[in-house]
Amino acid sequence: MQPSEVVMTPRQVFLSVLMFGVAGLLLFMYLQVWFEEQRTGRVEKRREQRATSGWGPTHYLRPLPRIMTREKIQEYITNQNPKSHMPRDRKEKTENLLLHSEKPTRVLTETSHPQGEARALGRTTGSPTVKLTERHQGTNTLFRKFSEMKWPMDVRPLNKSLVSDGKWKRADATQEKRRSFLQEFCKKYGGVSRPQSHLFHMVSRIYVEDKHKILYCEVPKAGCSNWKRVLMVLSGLAPSADNISHDAVHYGKHLKKLDSFDLKGIHTRLNTYIKAVFVRDPMERLVSAFRDKFEHPNSYYHPVFGKAIIKKYRPNACEEALNNGSGVKFKEFIHYLLDSHRPVGMDIHWEKVSKLCYPCLISYDFVGKFETLEEDANYFLQLIGAPKELKFPNFKDRHASDRRTNAQVVRQYLKDLTRTERQLIYDFYSLDYLMFNYTTPFL
Numbered sequence: 287m288q289p290s291e292v293v294m295t296p297r298q299v300f301l302s303v304l305m306f307g308v309a310g311l312l313l314f315m316y317l318q319v320w321f322e323e324q325r326t327g328r329v330e331k332r333r334e335q336r337a338t339s340g341w342g343p344t345h346y347l348r349p350l351p352r353i354m355t356r357e358k359i360q361e362y363i364t365n366q367n368p369k370s371h372m373p374r375d376r377k378e379k380t381e382n383l384l385l386h387s388e389k390p391t392r393v394l395t396e397t398s399h400p401q402g403e404a405r406a407l408g409r410t411t412g413s414p415t416v417k418l419t420e421r422h423q424g425t426n427t428l429f430r431k432f433s434e435m436k437w438p439m440d441v442r443p444l445n446k447s448l449v450s451d452g453k454w455k456r457a458d459a460t461q462e463k464r465r466s467f468l469q470e471f472c473k474k475y476g477g478v479s480r481p482q483s484h485l486f487h488m489v490s491r492i493y494v495e496d497k498h499k500i501l502y503c504e505v506p507k508a509g510c511s512n513w514k515r516v517l518m519v520l521s522g523l524a525p526s527a528d529n530i531s532h533d534a535v536h537y538g539k540h541l542k543k544l545d546s547f548d549l550k551g552i553h554t555r556l557n558t559y560i561k562a563v564f565v566r567d568p569m570e571r572l573v574s575a576f577r578d579k580f581e582h583p584n585s586y587y588h589p590v591f592g593k594a595i596i597k598k599y600r601p602n603a604c605e606e607a608l609n610n611g612s613g614v615k616f617k618e619f620i621h622y623l624l625d626s627h628r629p630v631g632m633d634i635h636w637e638k639v640s641k642l643c644y645p646c647l648i649s650y651d652f653v654g655k656f657e658t659l660e661e662d663a664n665y666f667l668q669l670i671g672a673p674k675e676l677k678f679p680n681f682k683d684r685h686a687s688d689r690r691t692n693a694q695v696v697r698q699y700l701k702d703l704t705r706t707e708r709q710l711i712y713d714f715y716s717l718d719y720l721m722f723n724y725t726t727p728f729l
Contacts, residue, residue: 444651449668457665464653471721472646489544489552491642495521498670499559503643506635507574508566508656511535512679519676527679563643565722566656568715573699574691575635580614582685588612594629595622616699624710640717
């Protein structure tokens with residue numbers, strides 16, 4: 287035998303084949319998930335192009351039909367795939383290709399961390415092929431069980447046993463009307479037994495507070511900063527909501543989201559925790575988002591959104607504006623919003639509530655409104671048995687000297703738009719207007 291020749295023993299051959307088999311199985315499962323995400327994205331893109339066909343770089347303000355048919359509303363409710371553009375320093379990708387298990391096994395987890403850290407692969411005991419096969423079968427069973435849940439979920443009566451003060455009668459009556467209205471709207475236009483969107487996307491904006499069994503769906507520009515402060519106090523992370531900074535609320539990663547749990551954890555919490563969503567008049571929310579992100583210095587929104595908006599929608603833009611993205615006008619922002627070929631994606635601050643919280647698939651037990659935020663929030667704290675000294679904060683921690691965005695402020699911004707543009711904004715948010723019973727704005 288020549289020195290250069292290597293003879294493999296049967297054991298070595300077996301181990302080599304086994305390793306190739308495991309690697310192939312992992313690759314196959316990863317590609318399955320990747321192809322499904324790509325397919326969903328293409329379907330959504332085609333649907334959006336059909337809905338706004340004819341909009342292009344020049345004629346991107348083609349009016350949509352003003353009559354919202356039952357079929358069109360039903361399509362909007364059931365076929366949504368929220369892929370909002372989020373700031374890089376806040377973007378979380380916590381979707382597991384396999385579910386967590388109590389038993390040790392090899393789990394490939396894809397996640398992003400602030401410093402780009404990677405989670406190592408767990409070691410296994412026993413045959414990895416058998417473990418992976420069992421895990422894959424268990425995952426399919428759980429996905430099937432979750433997808434076969436009753437959609438929309440049943441609306442449960444509010445547990446009012448912890449409300450002892452009679453002063454909440456008006457708030458209680460208002461709450462029952464809102465819940466009933468939303469439920470009837472979804473019954474009439476929902477018409478769906480199974481969701482069409484990715485399960486983890488559906489719950490990606492929902493925050494979890496396990497101690498008081500709360501699920502809160504975050505709607506930016508509708509009091510979400512102060513709600514996160516309250517959740518931090520309820521979970522024991524802070525003694526008071528008054529001293530929690532804006533950065534600690536949004537960048538501290540203190541609160542858990544529902545999509546960080548496995549399917550069993552999501553299923554259990556959706557069926558046993560009290561689910562709350564707080565909304566706002568869509569036009570006010572839109573103007574508030576514009577003022578916050580584009581009328582003040584911002585190291586993310588100006589270079590990412592501002593530069594792209596100015597480049598596409600401002601003829602003969604100066605070099606300085608193109609370089610720093612500052613000074614976006616409201617009319618330019620609206621052109622971006624209504625353009626089916628946006629130069630940069632959507633953002634959660636002006637995304638529709640129907641795409642953030644899925645209120646016709648996830649039946650919320652409590653529907654609060656920004657317009658009555660303090661009363662609604664404090665009534666909710668009574669319902670969940672929060673400490674009596676905890677009150678919902680009403681301070682404004684960013685741009686405190688600015689006037690709050692209200693109907694009068696909105697009118698000042700809308701006056702620079704054409705009637706067609708105003709109508710198109712309403713059309714864009716029409717589902718939010720309808721399902722939360724907001725008055726149609728004067729256009």
